[in-house]
Amino acid sequence: MKQYWVVGGEYTDTHFREIVGGGAEARYGPFEAQGAAEAEWQKRSWPGVDNCNTRFRIVETEDKAQAERKFWVVGGEYIDTHFRLIVGGGAETWAGPFATMAAATAEWQQRSWQTVDNCNARFRIVEAQSPPAKSRPR
Secondary structure: OOEEEEEEEEEOOOOOOOEOOOOOOEEEEEEOOHHHHHHHHHHHHHHHOOOOOEEEEEEEEOOOOOOOOOEEEEEEEEOOOOOOOEHHHOOOEEEEEEOOHHHHHHHHHHHHHHOOOOOOEEEEEEEOOOOOOOOEEO
16 A cells, blocks of 8 residues: 655755754655645645745655665756656656665765756656656666
């Protein structure tokens, strides 16, 4: 059964690696419905909307007891800045999995800096158990 968690807090900077005061990210849930998680996300996100170091995200897991956190760096070069279609009609590249957000962030930074001059290139970090079937491996 899928479960949804709201994860985040106030970080020391916009790299979103370390929580202010140390410790782990806050985790709220589990929620059985994505809509309930989205309501909790809004409840947690709106009070910090003016603080660029505050961030919450929704994480989907299959089973809280068995879910191992896996992070992926997803993206590539898109046909335009709507970031919907990959150049050549292929699938987005999924690099990973990474066991920690810090490891995924390091990969994201490397890929992002390699394409910093290309406004159609974009990468993001996704927490998922596995990439979709049509994705491209790194």
